[in-house]
Amino acid sequence: MTDVPRLLAGPETTRPARLGYGADYNPDQWPREVWAEDARLMQAAGVTVVSVAIFSWARIQPAPDRWDFGWLDEVMDLMHAHGISVDLATATASPPPWLTTAHPEILPVTRTGETLWPGGRQQWRPTSPVFREHALALVEKMAERYAAHPALAAWHVSNELGCHNVEDYSDDAARAFRTWLTARYGTLDRLNEAWGTAFWSQRYTDWEQILPPRLAASYPNPTQQLDFKRFSSDALVEHLRAERDVLRRITPDVPVTTNFMVMGETKGMDYAAWAPEIDFVSNDHYLQPGPQGREEMSFSANLTSGVAGGRPWFLMEHSTSAVNWQPVNVPKRPGELARDSLTHVAHGADAVCFFQWRQSAAGAEKYHSAMVPHAGEDSALFRDVVALGRTLADLAPVVGAERAPARAAILFDWDSWWASELDSHPTEALRYRAEALDWYHAFLDAGVRADVVPVAGLDDGRTDLADYDVVVAPVLHVVPAALADRLTRWVEAGGHLVTTYFSGIVDADDHVWLGGYPGALRDLLGLRIEELNPLRDGERVRLDDGSTGTLWTDRIDVLPGTDVLATYLDGQQAGRPAVTRRAVERGSAAYVSTRLGAAGLRPLLERLLDAAGVRSELPEPLRGRVELTVRRTADEEFWFLVNRTDEALGLAGLDGKALVSTTPHDGEVADARPSGEVPADTLAPRGVVVLRRPRA
Incomplete structure (x- = not known):
């Protein structure tokens, strides 16, 4: 796998190592006069990397034989001129209307036989040869055009693969499922044995008899269901490989990633099996509703590190404040933006990014928070964003540090x-x-x-x-x-x-x-x-x-x-x-x-x-009230202490110097202690202290 900090510097720069900071950037949602303002504010916030063109297929290719790269050329040049690297998406996440109109056979089909029509996103079958042909043609055009662009730091394949189309029950899927089963079992006798088809007279005598577990009169065969879940995850991996291979052929020195969704009940994709297919692991995470929301966030960040084998990874998306897709979407409290972000860093993230840079004025996600809210630059949220940028800059010594294994x-x-x-x-x-x-x-x-x-x-x-x-x-x-x-x-x-x-x-x-x-x-x-x-x-x-x-x-x-x-x-x-x-x-x-x-x-x-013989490394008064995570280099350890409570906690008895210490605020500029020899004495409510210590 590729080291995250190297790729964020971009192929032609010698930028000192620091944690990446940024967001999904969607300039095609805004008039050109906003772009220069975006660049200025990005610099003010300390942004170093943006993901661009994620949902831009219809803009890049407005018709089968027409291409419009002029606007994207401008954006790439603008980012480079302001020292911002680009994680460039292949733009294949959602096909344009002209493609779904000409080829409705690419649309997914549910277990009950309903077609998932355009109007949302990810309206494509992972196994559709027609979609694959058009998607790879777009990927090739993108790679050829931007292969040598100095802003290009990484390729971002599609977006949240499988978020809305992980299980497709179409005829394309049926054919691909049979091919997958043939490779897995070799013979029908072995498949019949594995699926226990002696039960309920299900024995197969020809591969063409096998279908996905569509709506049935009673419980479908359980091993058939389990294999279809395995197949569905693998079908998305096959699409990931197809795009990746085009990118590697044309731009062999540019690393490739895609954003996982290790969070909540998102279970259709076996990310442990996906990780070896990409150059570095990326993840999206959003706080889950319920009393264990903070614990679930830490759990997911920890699991992402496990999927990455303990190596640094990229937090591709999380939220600055409220999301738009829960029954009730409440904003984050003071201190939680920094605490949530640094929890991911504690578990190995070398880049902290959000959906999205500028809050949309239209569309399904217009009430989803962003780095620049509807209120604009003069807002408590943007001041928090700027303060977090300073904090991440102070954490430069952590870049590249591995997760220190627990016992x-x-x-x-x-x-x-x-x-x-x-x-x-x-x-x-x-x-x-x-x-x-x-x-x-x-x-x-x-x-x-x-x-x-x-x-x-x-x-x-x-x-x-x-x-x-x-x-x-x-x-x-x-x-x-x-x-x-x-x-x-x-x-x-x-x-x-x-x-x-x-x-x-x-x-x-x-x-x-x-x-x-x-x-x-x-x-x-x-x-x-x-x-x-x-x-x-x-x-x-x-x-x-x-x-x-x-x-x-x-x-x-x-x-x-x-x-x-x-x-x-x-x-x-x-x-x-x-x-x-x-x-x-x-x-x-x-x-x-x-x-x-x-x-x-x-x-x-x-x-x-x-x-x-396993004990807590924390003093007794902090146990249960503070989450401890450790990253380390050859010579140093970085103890991330995350306050799980709304009370200030004393840190007497802990060795080390505070690299950063976050303090919640209520509308003014957030306080973040600078790097240096600052004694670690207090952990603010919902705050984070990072201690720098010699490696044990």
């Missing part, structure tokens, strides 16, 4: 996410990511750093279990034999595994491991479950450690040598084990059979961490 990790698996939430399961209420987020929240409450790492990284070297003393694998539903063996060897060598209900249940084909649950992990955990026992909505069970469980219980029989850490006090499992732990050679394996929520998990987690 604990949360294992994240897209296959388990997809498979555990399929229909015809013990409960429809299970949410894979919610359980993972609860564990992460509990780590934050305990003041203990934990990395979020993808299972896919175990195979390609991005993740090494040997780096961790404790690994939590919540709802690790899909466990192939090789993964079970890997986890067992790691535990035997001294690792401490924690997993939960509905884990170890199926193999890669979504076939149940027989002999009792939790299947592939049964012997490692030292327990056996004969029947799964989810809870109904509203049901709760009490445990003898004072916690309360929801969603799930298991009727556990412990095997010899397995300790019971907590017992059910009531419900169908009253008097039976709820939480267990088994010593395995030098390590251990623990099992949690109910959903305890973040508050209920904290005391249990602390008990499990204590047994593994």
Whole structure:
């Protein structure tokens, strides 16, 4: 992968390394007289990079045989003249009306057979050969025209691939799905075995009989559904590769990225599998509604770092204040713009960018905040934007620093996410990511750093279990034999595994491991479950450690040598084990059979961490109130201390000098301490302090 700071400098400049700062820039929404004002304000804010032409296909190619690059030439020249690099989009995110009118066969089709018509965005099939032909022609034109432009720092393939078209059920998709299945299984006999087609008379005798899991009379085949999710993610990767390969052929020295969406319930794209296809990882993140919004932001930034293998990445989009797509869209409070931005930097972002530069006056996103709001330059929000630019400039020493590994990790698996939430399961209420987020929240409450790492990284070297003393694998539903063996060897060598209900249940084909649950992990955990026992909505069970469980219980029989850490006090499992732990050679394996929520998990987690010898690096008064993240170079560490509360906190007892310290304000210019020998004594409400320390 390419280093983010090098590419942001642009190919023909020697700009000193600093964190990138900028936004999506859409000058084609504005008259030319606004462009010079934009450039002036960008310089005032400290902007170093902008993403351009993301949704400009209709402007660049107004008709099949007409091209209009004049305006884009002006913008590229203007950015270069003001020292601003350009992350240039291929503009293929949304086809122009002339293309969808001439070729309606490129439009996506839903599971129920409805066509997704133009009028929004991403109205294209990932597997459409017609769309691919026109898109690659545009990419080639873009690459040829701007290959040598000095402002060009990176290529931005499409935009948020799969945001609105990840699963297409058209005839194009059906043909591509059959090709994908042929490559995966080789023979129909192997496919029939994997899909369990002896059930419900589904056995296939010809590849042409196979369709996507369209609307059916009852539950579609579960392995067919799982494979279609895998295929749909891979189909988008294939389009990404197609554009990338054109760019690499014409501009081999310009790095290529695309913006992931590691956030919330965006689960259709297996980003752990996508990351090796691009030169550096980029991500978009927007605060999710709900009581765990801040924790989810940190979780997503952490997972993005795991997807990137701990290397620096690019925060391509987030919001300066309110968004436009939630039921109620409230602005951010003082201090939150800086706190949110620096949380991403803490987890490895070497560039902080927003959607968008100037708030739109028209269109579906006109009420989405931007760096320059409708109120203009004379606004508290723009003053916050300028202050953040100064803060990011002060953080130049952090550029290129890797994420310092924690001693604990949360294992994240897209296959388990997809498979555990399929229909015809013990409960429809299970949410894979919610359980993972609860564990992460509990780590934050305990003041203990934990990395979020993808299972896919175990195979390609991005993740090494040997780096961790404790690994939590919540709802690790899909466990192939090789993964079970890997986890067992790691535990035997001294690792401490924690997993939960509905884990170890199926193999890669979504076939149940027989002999009792939790299947592939049964012997490692030292327990056996004969029947799964989810809870109904509203049901709760009490445990003898004072916690309360929801969603799930298991009727556990412990095997010899397995300790019971907590017992059910009531419900169908009253008097039976709820939480267990088994010593395995030098390590251990623990099992949690109910959903305890973040508050209920904290005391249990602390008990499990204590047994593994893992402690918080924070002084006791700060644990749970401050999020600690560490980045490091060969000689230094940078401790990012993020205040999770609305109270000022003293930092006595922490070594290091403050590189920056943010302070919320209420309408005036935000305070950001300059670089230098400033003692780290106070962490403001919703503030961030970055300590510079010698590497341990």
